[in-house]
Amino acid sequence: MAEFFEPRTFGYEWEIMLLNRDLSVPERAEILEIAHEIRKSVTGSESGFDFLTGGVGNMLEIRSGILYSVGDLLRSTDSHLTNTREILKKKKFLLLPLGTHPGVGKAIGFHIHIGSIYDVKLSKKIADSLIRYVPVFISIAANSPFGKGEYGRFKSYRMASSAELMSIPENIYNDRLFHWQWGQDITLTTDEHSTIEFRVNDSPLSETFVNEYTSFVAAFVFSFKEEDFIELNEESYEEYIINRWRATKYGLQAILKWEGNEVPVTEIIEGMIERCDFKVIGGEKPSLIMEMLKKRRTQADWQLDIMKKVNDFFQVAENISSLFLQGDYFPDYIENSNALPVAKPEALEDFILSRIGKETQYRDIYQLLLMPYPLLDKYLDKLVLEGKVKVEMDPEKGKRYTKIDRKNQ
Amino acid sequence: MVERVVVKIRSIRIIDKFQEDGIEFIKVKLKVSPISAIPAVKMPGILKRRVINIERNYVTPHVPEIGDEIVLTKEETEAFSNYFQRNMLTRENQYVKVSVDNLLGARISSIRYKPLDFEFFEMKLHISEGKWGFKGGALDFLDDSKFGLWNSRFKRTESGFLEYKPKDTVLRKKFILKRDLPLLEVKLELRSRKKKKARISHFMTFNVSDSGGDTVFYYLSDRGVKYERGTVRNVPWPWQKTLRCDTTGILLFHKEKEGISLMMGVNPSDLEVVNLYRTMDGPELIFTFNREEISKKKILKRRIIYIVGEKHFLDEHSFTIGARGINEFVVISSSVKPIRFFDVDLENNLIKIEAKEYRIDGMRPLYLSRIPLKETQSIPEIKGVHYG
Numbered sequence: 001m002a003e004f005f006e007p008r009t010f011g012y013e014w015e016i017m018l019l020n021r022d023l024s025v026p027e028r029a030e031i032l033e034i035a036h037e038i039r040k041s042v043t044g045s046e047s048g049f050d051f052l053t054g055g056v057g058n059m060l061e062i063r064s065g066i067l068y069s070v071g072d073l074l075r076s077t078d079s080h081l082t083n084t085r086e087i088l089k090k091k092k093f094l095l096l097p098l099g100t101h102p103g104v105g106k107a108i109g110f111h112i113h114i115g116s117i118y119d120v121k122l123s124k125k126i127a128d129s130l131i132r133y134v135p136v137f138i139s140i141a142a143n144s145p146f147g148k149g150e151y152g153r154f155k156s157y158r159m160a161s162s163a164e165l166m167s168i169p170e171n172i173y174n175d176r177l178f179h180w181q182w183g184q185d186i187t188l189t190t191d192e193h194s195t196i197e198f199r200v201n202d203s204p205l206s207e208t209f210v211n212e213y214t215s216f217v218a219a220f221v222f223s224f225k226e227e228d229f230i231e232l233n234e235e236s237y238e239e240y241i242i243n244r245w246r247a248t249k250y251g252l253q254a255i256l257k258w259e260g261n262e263v264p265v266t267e268i269i270e271g272m273i274e275r276c277d278f279k280v281i282g283g284e285k286p287s288l289i290m291e292m293l294k295k296r297r298t299q300a301d302w303q304l305d306i307m308k309k310v311n312d313f314f315q316v317a318e319n320i321s322s323l324f325l326q327g328d329y330f331p332d333y334i335e336n337s338n339a340l341p342v343a344k345p346e347a348l349e350d351f352i353l354s355r356i357g358k359e360t361q362y363r364d365i366y367q368l369l370l371m372p373y374p375l376l377d378k379y380l381d382k383l384v385l386e387g388k389v390k391v392e393m394d395p396e397k398g399k400r401y402t403k404i405d406r407k408n409q
Numbered sequence: 410m411v412e413r414v415v416v417k418i419r420s421i422r423i424i425d426k427f428q429e430d431g432i433e434f435i436k437v438k439l440k441v442s443p444i445s446a447i448p449a450v451k452m453p454g455i456l457k458r459r460v461i462n463i464e465r466n467y468v469t470p471h472v473p474e475i476g477d478e479i480v481l482t483k484e485e486t487e488a489f490s491n492y493f494q495r496n497m498l499t500r501e502n503q504y505v506k507v508s509v510d511n512l513l514g515a516r517i518s519s520i521r522y523k524p525l526d527f528e529f530f531e532m533k534l535h536i537s538e539g540k541w542g543f544k545g546g547a548l549d550f551l552d553d554s555k556f557g558l559w560n561s562r563f564k565r566t567e568s569g570f571l572e573y574k575p576k577d578t579v580l581r582k583k584f585i586l587k588r589d590l591p592l593l594e595v596k597l598e599l600r601s602r603k604k605k606k607a608r609i610s611h612f613m614t615f616n617v618s619d620s621g622g623d624t625v626f627y628y629l630s631d632r633g634v635k636y637e638r639g640t641v642r643n644v645p646w647p648w649q650k651t652l653r654c655d656t657t658g659i660l661l662f663h664k665e666k667e668g669i670s671l672m673m674g675v676n677p678s679d680l681e682v683v684n685l686y687r688t689m690d691g692p693e694l695i696f697t698f699n700r701e702e703i704s705k706k707k708i709l710k711r712r713i714i715y716i717v718g719e720k721h722f723l724d725e726h727s728f729t730i731g732a733r734g735i736n737e738f739v740v741i742s743s744s745v746k747p748i749r750f751f752d753v754d755l756e757n758n759l760i761k762i763e764a765k766e767y768r769i770d771g772m773r774p775l776y777l778s779r780i781p782l783k784e785t786q787s788i789p790e791i792k793g794v795h796y797g
Contacts, residue, residue, distance in 0.1 A: 315480075
């Protein structure tokens with residue numbers, strides 16, 4: 001059987017905040033200058049800048065360029081970081097590889113491209129079959145426990161907001177009428193490059209993690225065969241949405257719905273690692289990730305543990321940036337920390353109910369999870385039937401839901 | 410008000426090492442002195458010479474160096490709050506306390522209803538175009554720009570105005586809190602040495618919790634009373650609606666859970682449009698006034714009034730607010746028809762009290778009544794309005 005990806009290529013776009021000491025954002029020219037210095041000093045680098053959403057400013061983006069093996073990957077990451085650290089020694093910036101800006105919650109991602117594939121229909125089928133693994137990738141890569149003005153409610157605030165609509169649930173394939181759509185969890189970049197792009201990953205703070213995680217995603221996708229294609233239905237899509245939300249909330253402590261069962265995400269990942277043939281890209285089993293699974297700890301947990309002791313997001317940022325500019329201390333944290341327990345998941349309908357107030361518009365509820373309307377209706381109809389919310393129709397404002405306060409009844 | 414002070418480290422002493430949650434920390438004592446602030450404001454020279462001691466925990470091997478710039482915590486920043494308080498203009502009576510921050514574009518940074526200690530304008534740190542600023546409060550724009558937003562160059566004049574003079578233009582603001590009413594009047598004036606057309610917008614952002622479901626903006630439209638909820642958006646792009654209250658100029662921001670209200674009024678003939686935005690940071694309201702020609706001789710003058718209260722009554726012609734003072738309960742109404750009486754429930758007795766006209770230059774008349782109130786009495790309810 002022909003390989004789907006020929007030749008096997010991969011690469012990443014690693015968004016990293018380059019910030020002033022007070023966590024404000026430098027002028028774009030300053031970021032461009034540093035990106036220029038990185039490109040000059042790293043062979044094959046395509047690094048540049050990208051946009052923070054909402055007119056906040058710009059960020060640095062380290063781009064590996066096309067990689068053919070784990071050897072290429074290690075050299076690219078090492079060369080990029082060695083040179084970036086050297087360049088920034090002379091500057092007074094913070095380099096902050098986190099999934100959100102800890103003060104204002106803006107989304108910062110790590111996008112992995114897998115190629116080379118030229119058939120858009122085939123790449124869409126692969127993307128659709130991979131979406132059940134999207135929550136798994138969100139769990140491992142969770143590195144944004146700071147949201148807008150709050151922290152700790154999610155391990156990935158970035159993905160809880162669907163990366164501010166830069167990584168949204170997949171539109172599933174229709175054989176005759178399918179479109180390209182920007183910013184899906186797995187976006188087709190087959191017509192522009194020759195890749196499919198994983199957009200769900202938070203910007204990571206560890207180079208070991210970057211290398212292991214990129215090779216894991218690549219090896220897993222390369223392990224895909226025609227018999228792995230699945231036809232998505234309502235049940236499997238609902239599992240994807242529920243798991244996606246659980247992964248953002250609990251990281252590696254999550255229990256996912258998996259073919260009708262409740263399974264700890266760490267067990268699912270172990271199975272995925274087992275099926276990977278890392279040798280095809282010259283790699284090996286990811287030892288840091290295996291240790292993370294044992295401890296059920298993510299990069300988000302490291303941030304939260306630092307926060308416990310310093311109690312201020314400016315200080316978390318100062319510590320993480322300084323450590324990142326000196327080396328990679330995340331593996332030490334994982335090695336020295338205790339295992340966390342699995343987390344009993346909150347019921348999704350309770351989460352939906354908690355976000356319904358008075359006359360909450362249907363659109364606002366939809367935008368919480370971006371769950372397809374027919375599936376969302378199932379939850380809302382149940383809440384209405386149980387007398388927890390009431391629904392009303394308004395010609396101007398559409399369908400609106402109000403939580404029923406039982407204490408005052 | 411400044412949220413954080415940024416300092417430079419003058420000396421460092423390691424005092425302890427410890428491990429927690431698999432992380433090695435060091436505890437250090439630092440001597441630091443201020444260099445800037447968040448948001449960025451002009452620092453008083455005397456402040457830069459102050460040195461304070463702080464203690465910090467750092468994750469090893471990170472040890473800060475002498476000369477490093479770090480951000481103080483909110484609590485540590487309080488050591489310097491007196492220096493910034495001097496730039497606050499405060500107005501206070503028995504009903505309300507208002508603060509205006511000269512350093513932040515003469516912005517109304519706080520309107521607090523005193524009997525319930527309720528704050529309408531909580532300030533939240535925010536980054537726009539790379540720089541720290543605040544969401545919250547009320548400030549003014551000129552000609553669709555963000556003029557005046559963050560500049561700290563407003564000076565107090567002898568006549569009690571806060572004044573800013575960019576190029577050929579002078580923007581003046583005056584904040585008048587009526588002595589015996591829960592009413593703040595904001596006067597805006599724009600002058601120019603050159604003849605030109607100009608306009609002012611008054612921009613407000615509100616303190617709303619995440620779900621925001623109990624926040625309502627009522628407005629008197631040409632089709633009766635209408636409302637929009639001030640829900641926080643889950644998605645990054647704002648939702649916008651033009652509130653058709655340009656014939657009345659009256660709006661009521663109401664918090665259903667607390668039962669508390671902030672009425673806003675402008676002269677409707679000065680109004681071009683009122684827009685409500687729902688954003689991820691909460692609701693924003695912009696009164697955009699008519700564009701007018703200004704010159705050396707012709708001054709553009711605009712007014713906004715804010716009235717606070719814990720009781721309210723709405724009908725299709727008027728919005729009424731009731732506020733509790735030390736010895737009285739005052740009822741104030743903004744109406745499109747003259748009001749003769751208010752119906753008020755006082756300790757389960759429905760009483761009719763006469764409304765008196767109250768005028769502020771250039772504004773639609775207000776109607777008010779005062780009810781003497783003993784400390785032991787329950788707070789009256791406004792039950793109705795009689796026109797005539």
